Amino acid sequence: xxxxxxxxxxxxxxxxxxxxxxxxxxxxxxxxxxxxxxxxxxxxxxxxxxxxxxxxxxxxxxxxxxxxxxxxxxxxxxxxxxxxxxxxxxxxxxxxxxxxxxxxxxxxxxxxxxxxxxxxxxxxxxxxxxxxxxxxxxxxxxxxxxxxxxxxxxxxxx
Amino acid sequence: xxxxxxxxxxxxxxxxxxxxxxxxxxxxxxxxxxxxxxxxxxxxxxxxxxxxxxxxxxxxxxxxxxxxxxxxxxxxxxxxxxxxxxxxxxxxxxxxxxxxxxxxxxxxxxxxxxxxxxxxxxxxxxxxxxxxxxxxxxxxxxxxxxxxxxxxxxxxxx
DNA sequence: CGCTTCGCGCAAGAATCTTTCGTGATTTTG
DNA sequence: CAAAATCACGAAAGATTCTTGCGCGAAGCG
Numbered sequence: 001x002x003x004x005x006x007x008x009x010x011x012x013x014x015x016x017x018x019x020x021x022x023x024x025x026x027x028x029x030x031x032x033x034x035x036x037x038x039x040x041x042x043x044x045x046x047x048x049x050x051x052x053x054x055x056x057x058x059x060x061x062x063x064x065x066x067x068x069x070x071x072x073x074x075x076x077x078x079x080x081x082x083x084x085x086x087x088x089x090x091x092x093x094x095x096x097x098x099x100x101x102x103x104x105x106x107x108x109x110x111x112x113x114x115x116x117x118x119x120x121x122x123x124x125x126x127x128x129x130x131x132x133x134x135x136x137x138x139x140x141x142x143x144x145x146x147x148x149x150x151x152x153x154x155x156x157x158x
Numbered sequence: 159x160x161x162x163x164x165x166x167x168x169x170x171x172x173x174x175x176x177x178x179x180x181x182x183x184x185x186x187x188x189x190x191x192x193x194x195x196x197x198x199x200x201x202x203x204x205x206x207x208x209x210x211x212x213x214x215x216x217x218x219x220x221x222x223x224x225x226x227x228x229x230x231x232x233x234x235x236x237x238x239x240x241x242x243x244x245x246x247x248x249x250x251x252x253x254x255x256x257x258x259x260x261x262x263x264x265x266x267x268x269x270x271x272x273x274x275x276x277x278x279x280x281x282x283x284x285x286x287x288x289x290x291x292x293x294x295x296x297x298x299x300x301x302x303x304x305x306x307x308x309x310x311x312x313x314x315x316x
Numbered sequence: 317c318g319c320t321t322c323g324c325g326c327a328a329g330a331a332t333c334t335t336t337c338g339t340g341a342t343t344t345t346g
Numbered sequence: 347c348a349a350a351a352t353c354a355c356g357a358a359a360g361a362t363t364c365t366t367g368c369g370c371g372a373a374g375c376g
Contacts, residue, residue, distance in 0.1 A: 052217050072230075102302040
């Protein structure tokens, strides 16, 4: 199971390319990173099996699909014992509006990235689901106006 | 240029499958959605050209790559005129630590999703870059403890 | 020095992609 | 209502890509 230390410059190039275009063919990828196709594919497989590449996703255009509202919610709980945190974390997984969620430290306990079809759907979710969930103390929401940066890329050495 | 209204049940299935596995072969995809390969590929191409599929990304395991700190920053500016907002938005694109950024409404003006190698690197960024950038008024940070939900999927009808 | 280990790259077979084309169903039009 | 046009599906075939199995040369080690 290779870790960061086992990666050489070619592996980093592979990761960078696949982050930008996850559907690139292996021959295209191999020529970009400067080796032939077979060893390139072996490297990709190894990165996948090591869990360094967690998967591949198509990125969708939410507004074009009728999902016009993107918002973030900062949640504070009344009690932050381990059991309560796990309970709320589990609850977020049952809410389809929540795309991804983080447990955070600071003024709030959770940060939720939400996508909804319209403001009404989002407000219904906030009021009837989120704010009325057990143990929820505070809910602060930030509606997004527009996406300003969308790389989703992790910064790389060199 | 097809929009939401032009999508049928098969298109939605395609989007759902490609969201879960963006590298699925077209034959596999076609069998999953119940049509043969050629029309399936045509549908995918059309979704790409329409901008409904914005691209494909490999998801990387940041901690395994030595990026141990994921944090969110809420930024408030002194002045929120259009020019100032654009200037700050442009600045976020030059910071490699910032994975993606949103302009938001509410108490803050921007929300930044950041990934750094360690706390020191993140704090250096916050103090020397973010807080000292022109027009920045307030910076609130929330360090993530762990990822609680990671679908990244948009919710679908049915 | 010789052995082992490792990864690259060639080559070949298998799988996939992609185009072309004919067919049937639905819609539009006269 | 019928004829024409439009549309998308699916079969078939050629081009591309994937994937595996070796041989080779370069390091690392006893």
